[in-house]
Amino acid sequence: MSPVEVTRRYLERVTDLNPKLNAYITINPEALSEAEAVAERMRQGEALPLAGVPVAVKDNIVTRGLRTTCASKSLERFVPPYDATVIQRLREAGAVILGKTNLDEFAMGSSCEYSHFGATRNPWDLERVPGGSSGGSAAAVAADLAPVALGSDTGGSVRQPAAFTGVLGFKPTYGRVSRYGLVAFASSLDQIGPFARSTRDLALLMDVIAGPDPRDATSLEVPPRFVEALEARVEGLTIGMVKEALEAGNTPGVLEAVERFRTVMEGLGVRFVEVSLPSLEYALAAYYLVATSEASSNLARYDGTLFSYRSEGEDLVEVMMRSRAEGFGPEVRRRVLMGTFALSSGYYDAYYGKALKARRRIYQDFEAAFAQADVLLTPTSPTPAFKLGEKTQDPLAMYLSDTNTVAVNLAGLPGLSLPAGNEDGLPVAVQLIGRALEDERLFTLSMAFE
Numbered sequence: 027m028s029p030v031e032v033t034r035r036y037l038e039r040v041t042d043l044n045p046k047l048n049a050y051i052t053i054n055p056e057a058l059s060e061a062e063a064v065a066e067r068m069r070q071g072e073a074l075p076l077a078g079v080p081v082a083v084k085d086n087i088v089t090r091g092l093r094t095t096c097a098s099k100s101l102e103r104f105v106p107p108y109d110a111t112v113i114q115r116l117r118e119a120g121a122v123i124l125g126k127t128n129l130d131e132f133a134m135g136s137s138c139e140y141s142h143f144g145a146t147r148n149p150w151d152l153e154r155v156p157g158g159s160s161g162g163s164a165a166a167v168a169a170d171l172a173p174v175a176l177g178s179d180t181g182g183s184v185r186q187p188a189a190f191t192g193v194l195g196f197k198p199t200y201g202r203v204s205r206y207g208l209v210a211f212a213s214s215l216d217q218i219g220p221f222a223r224s225t226r227d228l229a230l231l232m233d234v235i236a237g238p239d240p241r242d243a244t245s246l247e248v249p250p251r252f253v254e255a256l257e258a259r260v261e262g263l264t265i266g267m268v269k270e271a272l273e274a275g276n277t278p279g280v281l282e283a284v285e286r287f288r289t290v291m292e293g294l295g296v297r298f299v300e301v302s303l304p305s306l307e308y309a310l311a312a313y314y315l316v317a318t319s320e321a322s323s324n325l326a327r328y329d330g331t332l333f334s335y336r337s338e339g340e341d342l343v344e345v346m347m348r349s350r351a352e353g354f355g356p357e358v359r360r361r362v363l364m365g366t367f368a369l370s371s372g373y374y375d376a377y378y379g380k381a382l383k384a385r386r387r388i389y390q391d392f393e394a395a396f397a398q399a400d401v402l403l404t405p406t407s408p409t410p411a412f413k414l415g416e417k418t419q420d421p422l423a424m425y426l427s428d429t430n431t432v433a434v435n436l437a438g439l440p441g442l443s444l445p446a447g448n449e450d451g452l453p454v455a456v457q458l459i460g461r462a463l464e465d466e467r468l469f470t471l472s473m474a475f476e
């Protein structure tokens with residue numbers, strides 16, 4: 027099939043099904059002509075690793091000429107003048123941007139319900155959430171409204187929605203994928219990551235988007251070798267079962283998925299040991315202090331004076347205050363308030379300073395665990411997808427299920443969520459955590475499990 031034909035079929039499918047799922051906020055009106063341009067490059071003999079592959083992109087990754095809303099009223103009409111590095115690399119590789127997907131406003135949430143454009147629904151059960159914040163990208167890949175997609179992961183936003191929708195989702199080592207053009211939420215935690223329905227597709231995407239970028243000072247000089255890693259052997263590796271993550275709170279189906287993964291891997295010669303992360307219990311508290319503190323600073327720019335939603339007022343201060351009050355939804359306002367409070371003088375040492383210490387402890391726990399095992403195993407999320415509306419009235423309940431994913435961002439490590447079973451007809455998943463820069467090894471294991 028030609029790039030144009032593939033793109034046309036996907037656009038038809040999106041037109042049919044998106045009204046039900048609300049996975050996309052914006053369809054790229056140029057998708058077909060961009061596919062035509064790719065076809066022309068192929069005729070010229072260019073070798074394109076992603077020739078004509080349609081990609082769905084989370085709407086907090088900027089795309090030149092295509093509006094990028096962050097699912098916020100404040101950026102409802104923002105059309106970026108440049109492409110994010112990942113988008114530039116996708117285009118060079120011959121991919122076609124199909125459209126921009128739904129998320130929790132500014133990537134703050136775990137259900138894709140806190141969106142100015144309405145909730146996304148889980149293709150497995152329309153009464154349930156697809157997870158978040160990259161729920162639109164996850165639902166799009168699960169329902170084949172795109173073969174692959176990009177999301178962003180600050181505390182689990184790629185891995186948890188991947189788990190809830192039965193697809194693969196990957197959060198790279200901090201610095202392996204450029205953040206240039208990713209709208210910042212919490213800069214020390216944010217990473218862009220891919221979704222796919224197979225390990226190979228996930229690897230193909232990583233080989234295109236990862237690698238050093240002079241435009242992101244935190245990007246690392248490590249070339250991606252993901253497809254190569256698919257051929258490696260798993261025999262002789264040691265996996266550490268994280269004790270604290272397997273204790274209370276997991277549903278039976280989630281625990282069965284962990285056991286299933288273990289049985290398959292043991293059959294392939296992988297050794298299992300138990301490891302402990304004693305500070306895991308502080309991960310959530312540390313995460314919500316670090317993430318909200320950084321967010322309160324990053325979101326200061328949306329004051330109505332430059333490119334975001336602008337309200338009316340008597341003077342500049344009133345315009346700014348009203349623009350922010352009206353432009354941000356409830357969860358974003360809550361987080362900016364929490365972060366501003368945590369950073370304010372007199373509270374800084376008690377909250378932000380403590381959170382940094384806990385973050386350091388968590389990192390050290392991981393280091394100790396990796397002295398005993400090459401890769402660690404946890405459930406991605408302790409339960410399958412929950413119902414729409416179930417947790418929106420109780421922000422704390424929404425935060426609580428993210429422990430296993432947020433710890434990985436605090437330590438900057440790579441984390442891969444892979445589907446490993448189902449419970450009452452809903453997908454459940456396990457998470458593999460690697461040492462820093464050993465991202466590729468997780469793909470070797472995932473490929474062996476598949």
Ligand code: GLN
Nearest residue numbers: 133135136180181182183
């Ligand atoms: N659910 C977490 C939060 O609400 C993680 C979000 C994310 O990774 N962007 O902050």
